[in-house]
Amino acid sequence: MKIWRFASWGLGVQSTWMIILSAIGKLPPIDAAIVADTQWERRKTQETLRFYKKWFEDHGIKVKIVTAGNIRQIGADAHIHIPFWTNSGGPLIRQCTNHFKITPIRREMRRLAGFHKSKHPHPKPGQFENWIGFSWDEWHRMKENQTKFIMNRYPLLEMKINRWDCEKGYLQMGLPIPVKSACIGCPYRDALSWFDIKQNEPEEFQDAIEFDERNRHNPLVERDGSTADEIFVWRGLIPLKDVDFETLSKKQNIDVQPPLFVCAGEVCWI
Numbered sequence: 001m002k003i004w005r006f007a008s009w010g011l012g013v014q015s016t017w018m019i020i021l022s023a024i025g026k027l028p029p030i031d032a033a034i035v036a037d038t039q040w041e042r043r044k045t046q047e048t049l050r051f052y053k054k055w056f057e058d059h060g061i062k063v064k065i066v067t068a069g070n071i072r073q074i075g076a077d078a079h080i081h082i083p084f085w086t087n088s089g090g091p092l093i094r095q096c097t098n099h100f101k102i103t104p105i106r107r108e109m110r111r112l113a114g115f116h117k118s119k120h121p122h123p124k125p126g127q128f129e130n131w132i133g134f135s136w137d138e139w140h141r142m143k144e145n146q147t148k149f150i151m152n153r154y155p156l157l158e159m160k161i162n163r164w165d166c167e168k169g170y171l172q173m174g175l176p177i178p179v180k181s182a183c184i185g186c187p188y189r190d191a192l193s194w195f196d197i198k199q200n201e202p203e204e205f206q207d208a209i210e211f212d213e214r215n216r217h218n219p220l221v222e223r224d225g226s227t228a229d230e231i232f233v234w235r236g237l238i239p240l241k242d243v244d245f246e247t248l249s250k251k252q253n254i255d256v257q258p259p260l261f262v263c264a265g266e267v268c269w270i
């Protein structure tokens with residue numbers, strides 16, 4: 001039985017490094033690296049995609065880009081997929097990772113391997129390896145895949161490689177280090193990251209502000225069972241335009257990762 005090896009490429013430091021290791025023979029070859037494009041990534045992340053897509057293809061790695069549409073346009077439209085913070089306590093349920101990333105990637109795996117969802121034969125249990133770029137410092141994010149024919153693998157974890165080892169690797173190879181990847185208006189973004197966007201990409205920040213304002217009283221919230229009458233992109237329940245990210249980011253340790261407990265999906269924030 002052929003085992004298909006796919007890498008979920010989240011466009012961040014670790015998942016990109018994992019694929020580089022495969023390209024240079026430090027990890028086994030993969031059948032494809034698959035990116036789920038939410039069409040609302042930062043300019044810097046789009047540059048990462050352009051640069052490394054070519055680099056990977058030059059090194060013999062097939063890259064596939066899939067999408068479930070533009071998350072900014074449809075992520076809170078007919079249904080709220082995005083985990084906005086609510087004034088009734090906690091965030092809304094996060095459904096975006098599954099809808100915009102996991103499902104399109106899984107569909108592409110099937111397609112590349114020549115299996116159809118409604119026709120026999122179906123893939124055997126464990127026939128697809130899904131490589132996820134969690135590093136040694138992210139061991140607590142590991143979990144089994146809910147789909148029987150997909151086995152999650154964590155090659156960086158297996159090699160005890162942490163985030164800082166990855167960054168060292170980029171520097172040694174003279175390759176650009178990706179920024180943390182996430183949708184521009186992701187409610188899991190921390191103060192440091194917001195401050196970076198505000199300072200360096202004012203158009204992206206303005207875009208997130210408009211998204212935040214537009215959804216403040218989104219009537220779909222009620223349909224999702226929440227009693228909140230206001231929802232926010234910033235966890236502090238303050239409109240993005242009014243948050244003092246400079247002060248908040250000074251308080252934040254520069255090495256702290258985003259709060260991983262709230263983003264357990266395999267292709268967000270890696």
Ligand code: SF4
Binds near residue numbers: 038071
């Ligand atoms: S980055 Fe944030 S908004 Fe985008 S899919 Fe992941 S959790 Fe959702």
